[in-house]
Amino acid sequence: MKTSFILLSLCAALTACVYNEELDDISIVKGETILAYSMSTTTQDKETSNSRSIPDEAFAQVNIRIRNQMPDLHLSIEGIRLCNIHLSGSYHFANEQQASYWETDTTQSTIAFDTGHLSIAPNEEALFPQEGSISFIPQTAKAWNPTILPQQGEGCYLLLNCKVFNKAIIWGDEKGNCAEAAIPLSVHFQSNQPSVIVLTLAPNCPWYDIRGTSPQPLFVPITFDVSVEDWK
Secondary structure, eight states, X not given: OEEEOOOOOOOOOOOOBOBTTBOXXXXXXXXXXXXXXXXXOOOSOGGGSOBOOOOGGGSEEEEEEEEEOOSSOEEXXXXXXXXXXXXXXXXEOOOSSOOOEEEEOSOOEEEEEOOOOEEEOTTEEEEESSSSOEEEOOEEEOBXXXXXXXXXXXXXXXXXXXXXXXXXXXXXXTTSOOEEEEEEOOEEEOTTOEEEEEEEEOTTOOOEEOSSSSOEESSOOOOOXXXXXXXX
């Protein structure tokens, strides 16, 4: 898994009411085509406060690209959860003394993306969301260390609700439905920076089964011991 950058369009709907140049209680809500932010203030008298919008370029714009590099396996995805991410904080507008900046709080949250049903054939890829992008508060987060179960740590990770199959189920639940695989994710979202998270299904991909007492690689390579004896 790797992170790279591409140019994306901005289409988050951002409206806000501000008091004393500060916004509080920023949360994610589902938009029509993408996720957008809903802002509110802690002022007791919102009617007398000045109305002001956070500029689009104050946010990081993110897409998720899923690549299937397996030549004979199909990948089916029904949902994505981004875990241990910061979704709230305060935005301070610029003044004569300082430039604008984000003050991200210390709360870590989980956000679920309804991807619909994504079917990715061998050697194909898909982009989510297909239109627009996801708006995030700028932040940096370390990836989950897969030596322990992710819910026992603070590192960032993705839960991909998926199944991998050809004629038989390679990954999924006992009934052949999707099951969650955990993927470590290092985050560096910057203001006015479009980025893409690339998830690659490959023989050595860092996807983990976390249904037991410790993380296990999703795909264990088949190895062969070869010995040579003199022919008589």
